[in-house]
Amino acid sequence: MQLTRRVRPATVGVTAAVVAAVLVAGCGGGSTSANTQSQQDVQAQIERARKDAARQARLEERVKQLEADKRQADRVRTVTETVVVAPGEPPAPAPEVSPASSGYIAQLGSFTTESAAQAKAAQLRDRGLSPLVLESSRYAQLRPGYWVVYEGFFSTLAQARAAADHAKSVGVTDAFARAVSPS
Numbered sequence: 395m396q397l398t399r400r401v402r403p404a405t406v407g408v409t410a411a412v413v414a415a416v417l418v419a420g421c422g423g424g425s426t427s428a429n430t431q432s433q434q435d436v437q438a439q440i441e442r443a444r445k446d447a448a449r450q451a452r453l454e455e456r457v458k459q460l461e462a463d464k465r466q467a468d469r470v471r472t473v474t475e476t477v478v479v480a481p482g483e484p485p486a487p488a489p490e491v492s493p494a495s496s497g498y499i500a501q502l503g504s505f506t507t508e509s510a511a512q513a514k515a516a517q518l519r520d521r522g523l524s525p526l527v528l529e530s531s532r533y534a535q536l537r538p539g540y541w542v543v544y545e546g547f548f549s550t551l552a553q554a555r556a557a558a559d560h561a562k563s564v565g566v567t568d569a570f571a572r573a574v575s576p577s
Contacts, residue, residue: 495547496575498554502566503543504530511541518543521564533574547574 502518502525505511515525525543530536545561548554554571561569 496573497547497549498551498571498573499542499544499546499548500554500557500561500569501542501544501572502561502569504540505543506540508541511543514543518561518566521566523561523564523566532577534577535572535574 511527518525530540531538558569
């Protein structure tokens with residue numbers, strides 16, 4: 395019966411260096427200074443091999459962590475990319491969610507005056523959108539002092555992104571999805 399032992403590549407260098415040290419120390423030939431120099435060389439090789447093995451172990455651990463991070467990102471991407479809307483097709487109507495609750499909106503514009511926001515909302519209605527206007531100071535995530543033109547109060551970010559993408563398809567180039575909750 396033959397026994398085999400698997401050795402990690404990083405440990406092969408250490409093993410070879412140790413064998414070389416034993417052979418040099420055990421051969422007894424050569425001068426004392428040559429033996430001392432040879433032993434120092436072997437000792438340096440052993441140290442390098444140990445450092446290489448430690449570096450290899452750290453790299454393997456980093457690869458495992460990166461693979462775990464990628465698996466987690468893939469799971470998150472699968473959860474958030476569930477709403478698909480054909481270009482130019484309006485998304486499903488927003489669920490009835492009160493502006494007094496937390497949710498997501500498709501922000502279509504932001505203005506310093508209510509009249510400018512209402513004018514923009516009227517323009518967007520002519521493009522087939524259903525925009526509303528809110529006062530930003532009532533929401534924690536929004537910078538106070540603005541009037542925001544938006545669509546939705548969606549329950550998911552994916553729904554808000556779909557609405558923003560639809561708005562972009564009808565010419566609202568700076569539309570984007572964002573979370574909002576009352577102050």
